[in-house]
Amino acid sequence: MLTFDKVLIRQGDFSLAADLEIAGGQIAAVLGPSGAGKSTLLSALAGFLPLAAGRILWQEQDIGALPPAERPVSILFQDGNLFPHLNARQNVGLGLRPNLRLEAGEWHAVERALERVGMAGMGARRPAALSGGQAARVALARALVRARPLMLLDEPFSALGPALRAEMLALVAELAHESGALVLMVSHEPGDARAIAREVVLVAEGRAHAPVATDEIFANPPEALKHYLGDRRAS
Amino acid sequence: MARRPVEISRVTLAGAAALGLVLALVLGTLAAVALRAEAAGGLRAADWAALRFTLLQASLSAGLSVALAVPLARALSRRSFAGRGLLITLMGAPFILPVIVAVLGLLAVFGRAGLVNAALGWFGLGPVSIYGLEGVVLAHVFFNLPLATRLILQGWQEVPGEHFRLAASLGFSARDVARWIEWPMLRAVLPGAFLVVFLVCLTSFAVALTMGGGPRATTLELAIYQAVRLDFDLGRAALLALVQLALGVGAALLALRFGLPEAGLGAGLDRIERRWEAESLALRLWDGLLIVLGAGFLLVPLGTVAWRGLQGLTALPPGIWEASLRSVSVALGATALTLALALSIAAFAVLRRLPVAGAAGVLGLAASPLMIGTGLFILINPLADPARFALLVTGAVNALMALPFVLRALLPALARIEADYGRLADALGMTGATRLRLLWWPRLRPVLGFGAGLTAALSMGDLGVVALFAAPEQATLPLQMYRLMGAYQMQAAAGAGLVLLALSLGLFWLFDRGGRGNAHL
Numbered sequence: 001m002l003t004f005d006k007v008l009i010r011q012g013d014f015s016l017a018a019d020l021e022i023a024g025g026q027i028a029a030v031l032g033p034s035g036a037g038k039s040t041l042l043s044a045l046a047g048f049l050p051l052a053a054g055r056i057l058w059q060e061q062d063i064g065a066l067p068p069a070e071r072p073v074s075i076l077f078q079d080g081n082l083f084p085h086l087n088a089r090q091n092v093g094l095g096l097r098p099n100l101r102l103e104a105g106e107w108h109a110v111e112r113a114l115e116r117v118g119m120a121g122m123g124a125r126r127p128a129a130l131s132g133g134q135a136a137r138v139a140l141a142r143a144l145v146r147a148r149p150l151m152l153l154d155e156p157f158s159a160l161g162p163a164l165r166a167e168m169l170a171l172v173a174e175l176a177h178e179s180g181a182l183v184l185m186v187s188h189e190p191g192d193a194r195a196i197a198r199e200v201v202l203v204a205e206g207r208a209h210a211p212v213a214t215d216e217i218f219a220n221p222p223e224a225l226k227h228y229l230g231d232r233r234a235s
Numbered sequence: 236m237a238r239r240p241v242e243i244s245r246v247t248l249a250g251a252a253a254l255g256l257v258l259a260l261v262l263g264t265l266a267a268v269a270l271r272a273e274a275a276g277g278l279r280a281a282d283w284a285a286l287r288f289t290l291l292q293a294s295l296s297a298g299l300s301v302a303l304a305v306p307l308a309r310a311l312s313r314r315s316f317a318g319r320g321l322l323i324t325l326m327g328a329p330f331i332l333p334v335i336v337a338v339l340g341l342l343a344v345f346g347r348a349g350l351v352n353a354a355l356g357w358f359g360l361g362p363v364s365i366y367g368l369e370g371v372v373l374a375h376v377f378f379n380l381p382l383a384t385r386l387i388l389q390g391w392q393e394v395p396g397e398h399f400r401l402a403a404s405l406g407f408s409a410r411d412v413a414r415w416i417e418w419p420m421l422r423a424v425l426p427g428a429f430l431v432v433f434l435v436c437l438t439s440f441a442v443a444l445t446m447g448g449g450p451r452a453t454t455l456e457l458a459i460y461q462a463v464r465l466d467f468d469l470g471r472a473a474l475l476a477l478v479q480l481a482l483g484v485g486a487a488l489l490a491l492r493f494g495l496p497e498a499g500l501g502a503g504l505d506r507i508e509r510r511w512e513a514e515s516l517a518l519r520l521w522d523g524l525l526i527v528l529g530a531g532f533l534l535v536p537l538g539t540v541a542w543r544g545l546q547g548l549t550a551l552p553p554g555i556w557e558a559s560l561r562s563v564s565v566a567l568g569a570t571a572l573t574l575a576l577a578l579s580i581a582a583f584a585v586l587r588r589l590p591v592a593g594a595a596g597v598l599g600l601a602a603s604p605l606m607i608g609t610g611l612f613i614l615i616n617p618l619a620d621p622a623r624f625a626l627l628v629t630g631a632v633n634a635l636m637a638l639p640f641v642l643r644a645l646l647p648a649l650a651r652i653e654a655d656y657g658r659l660a661d662a663l664g665m666t667g668a669t670r671l672r673l674l675w676w677p678r679l680r681p682v683l684g685f686g687a688g689l690t691a692a693l694s695m696g697d698l699g700v701v702a703l704f705a706a707p708e709q710a711t712l713p714l715q716m717y718r719l720m721g722a723y724q725m726q727a728a729a730g731a732g733l734v735l736l737a738l739s740l741g742l743f744w745l746f747d748r749g750g751r752g753n754a755h756l
Contacts, residue, residue, distance in 0.1 A: 047404075048400050048403070067403065068400070068404045069406030069407075073404070075400075077400070077401070079397065080397030080398055080401070083398065083419075086415065094405055094415070098406055098408065099411055099414075146405075
């Protein structure tokens with residue numbers, strides 16, 4: 001169970017309030033118009049932004065004061081997930097030891113993670129030699145070896161075409177199912193949520209709303225979501 | 236793209252004329268120098284020594300500047316404090332600071348009777364002399380440490396913020412960040428930064444004239460000056476000028492190979508990423524110490540100049556106002572010439588799609604001012620007394636030296652305007668003077684203002700060609716300051732230094748401000 005307890009985040013003039021609980025072991029989509037604060041919510045959860053008020057709890061432990069590395073969190077950004085001068089294997093290995101002095105068993109784990117995301121045999125490639133989808137797979141492999149119970153996806157697939165994005169979402173769904181991690185996935189594409197998310201957290205007008213089951217929220221959208229969806233609801 | 240033939244010929248004419256003038260000044264003087272150099276025979280031992288010293292001091296200056304700039308830039312990249320923006324802006328100032336004023340400030344701090352030696356005296360330690368190699372390198376580091384710091388800071392700013400957040404998320408230590416993020420960035424940035432400083436120091440004249448000298452500390456540019464002024468051996472000066480040119484061209488080719496970094500105007504240097512790996516008290520104290528030392532190294536000599544200058548205002552020598560007037564006239568003339576040349580060349584290069592034309596305008600960067608000066612001296616000498624043309628030649632050479640910097644800002648700006656609005660202006664029939672007045676001028680004003688300020692300040696403070704040509708009664712302000720220092724009239728020199736400093740910065744501010752004021756961008 002992930003709890004935002006009367007959380008307030010301030011960035012200059014912008015502020016976001018969140019007071020909600022999300023059940024573990026599922027995929028929840030974070031939906032809303034751009035600029036509403038979807039990424040802000042994830043940044044605060046990952047420890048990159050301080051809280052102006054409130055607490056964040058994971059399994060009833062307050063994690064709001066922990067530095068980013070000590071939080072039970074893996075995060076994938078929109079871009080910049082891989083260091084361009086390190087190959088795929090090294091980029092994944094950083095998830096186990098930041099100094100890359102890995103033991104043989106750990107390198108094995110890296111190879112297995114690369115295999116799992118469909119990148120077997122491509123460990124020696126640098127990011128420049130990878131397609132966008134392949135780079136995203138490597139980033140997922142790193143999240144895999146880190147094995148943190150919370151996986152945050154801050155639109156890492158937004159630059160991919162529809163078919164490739166569907167493929168990546170299916171892979172995320174499989175990985176989440178295997179590991180039992182809670183996946184929070186930012187998206188401005190309602191289709192992404194429909195494809196794999198059990199619940200939707202709507203972020204709009206300075207507030208993150210409590211999660212609602214995906215079917216329900218699209219069948220009966222609240223005002224803010226209607227605004228955002230516009231005519232597409234009919235399609 | 237159909238333009239009226241009248242306009243085509245006008246842009247082409249102006250562009251060709253401007254390029255012709257630049258090429259004539261650079262290649263014409265080169266030819267004059269080359270013809271004269273034949274008579275000189277080979278290089279003498281002293282000439283080889285000058286070549287060695289030029290390379291040695293440039294390498295040392297560039298190496299030290301860059302080595303010191305790395306920790307300073309790192310400290311600035313990860314600390315936010317009151318005055319950070321101001322300090323980074325001030326680090327752009329040495330570029331437009333008159334060399335002779337900075338030298339006076341450095342002497343006041345590090346010189347025989349300076350603050351450092353006074354402090355050493357309390358501990359019973361003997362005075363340290365900074366004339367010679369040490370002084371030349373010290374002055375070059377003073378000028379180029381800020382430049383190198385800004386270039387390297389740019390590198391830090393260009394690291395994607397995600398990488399630092401990723402590092403925090405993965406639990407990187409300061410060492411891990413250095414190894415996986417900072418070192419790869421530095422490996423890409425450092426060669427360019429080193430080369431920029433090396434190039435600047437290669438054509439060093441005023442610093443060598445005031446801090447060096449003697450057979451053991453003479454740069455090629457200084458040797459050219461001595462050959463013309465002291466020995467009146469024009470053949471030898473010409474030969475040295477050729478060696479200097481070969482050095483400049485070699486370094487420029489190297490720079491092309493590596494690509495020179497852009498010295499930004501400070502825009503975009505204000506973003507600070509939070510750095511989780513560097514939040515320990517020890518690292519914060521260390522960075523604070525570095526920033527205080529760096530700022531002190533830059534500000535104490537300048538503060539000392541200002542302080543002593545105020546006291547020296549009462550001892551201003553006669554003729555100071557005439558010298559000031561001469562300097563301002565030369566600076567304004569050089570500014571007008573640079574703007575005319577830059578606009579003509581840029582319009583030609585952009586409208587006619589001839590990037591080569593823009594590149595030719597940057598030629599002045601490889602040529603040394605003293606080579607051009609020597610060439611003009613050789614050309615004028617048989618016909619008339621070169622001293623009569625001292626101010627004209629100084630202004631022209633100053634304009635030529637500032638041209639590359641102005642063009643580098645102007646060319647991309649004009650290309651952008653034409654890409655964005657060129658077709659609209661064509662469709663509306665805005666050509667010729669109308670296009671200049673209603674499209675280019677309003678949008679180029681900030682760039683032109685900055686370029687004009689830069690040229691005026693560089694020309695105000697220039698102590699180079701003028702030393703080669705001028706007779707005693709026609710000194711510019713920097714030359715008069717140099718003579719006062721040579722006569723050990725330090726108080727008068729300090730007063731003149733303050734006047735020079737105020738005029739240089741004032742002109743820069745006036746033009747830059749004028750360009751930005753009411754700019755609708």
